[in-house]
């Protein structure tokens with residue numbers, strides 16, 4: 001809990017409450033806040049404490065203007081070193097740990113994105129704190145709800161740590177509202193020596209005109225039932241184009257080389273919660289359901305009427321994807 005004895009006096013508790021605050025890590029693409037960080041800020045708000053945000057990398061100062069549009073943010077820390085570009089966990093973790101150590105921050109919040117998942121456990125290890133990952137609900141500043149066993153069970157976890165670190169599943173929280181830019185105090189934080197040799201060399205990004213899988217309102221996902229890459233592209237791409245949807249895939253489809261592995265949905269892929277999820281030739285293994293069962297409307301097309309995907313589908317079409325999908329695409 002907060003490190004106060006039960007016998008602590010009221011004034012001591014009130015003084016402590018005044019001091020306690022939240023540090024929220026904000027990821028950006030250029031100067032724009034990522035959708036997953038906007039959701040993490042909503043979770044931070046629900047703690048009901050003053051919020052300081054941390055922005056890192058060369059675009060941090062520019063992005064601070066964007067963060068000032070979040071009404072609940074009281075202060076912005078920027079650490080603009082080039083070394084924080086690309087969010088290398090070996091570089092970011094020592095900085096976050098140094099800000100948290102012996103501070104008044106009682107909570108540290110980050111999105112459960114690739115970046116957050118990469119550095120949060122390291123911060124926990126440096127500070128000897130147990131992070132709580134992928135929360136879907138804030139019960140109180142030390143108690144959270146999170147899924148476990150690939151989403152088949154829901155846990156309520158209470159932390160006894162003096163500082164509670166947690167990551168936020170973005171599909172479970174609406175993005176925070178951006179209002180007019182305000183005058184929020186901005187403080188620069190120097191680079192913290194990482195003491196290791198990890199450095200960014202290069203990256204290869206999959207370029208796509210399609211909406212981002214993690215935040216798209218509609219997802220068209222293909223599975224092994226599509227047989228091969230040519231059929232995957234022939235059936236899934238035109239349907240996704242008509243619907244302005246992101247493309248997703250099952251692990252079997254990814255493993256068979258039908259598409260890039262960044263499109264995998266599920267326990268070991270992305271967790272999505274679009275308004276509409278169309279599963280094409282996907283059986284609905286629990287590991288796949290873990291990534292999409294929170295979609296508002298699920299449409300499943302499968303020739304096997306016993307396929308488990310139909311147990312979560314709102315609309316089920318039993319039939320051959322090679323007949324149904326072209327017809328559906330033509331009719332939209």
Ligand SMILES: Cc1cc2nc3c(=O)[nH]c(=O)nc-3n(C[C@H](O)[C@H](O)[C@H](O)COP(=O)(O)OP(=O)(O)OC[C@H]3O[C@@H](n4cnc5c(N)ncnc54)[C@H](O)[C@@H]3O)c2cc1C
Pocket residue numbers: 222223224225226249250251252253264265266267268269270281282283284285286287288291301302303304307319320321322
């Ligand atoms: C630790 C672990 C983690 C995993 N993580 C993930 C994950 O993140 N995401 C994930 O997806 N999987 C994951 N898996 C794999 C998962 O268990 C399944 O193997 C996988 O989801 C199956 O993919 P699929 O539904 O495309 O293939 P299949 O299970 O082979 O299903 C293909 C479906 O297509 C249908 N079909 C075939 N032909 C047609 C046709 N002509 N018309 C209509 N329907 C047709 C079939 O009836 C069948 O239901 C994981 C497994 C493990 C062990």
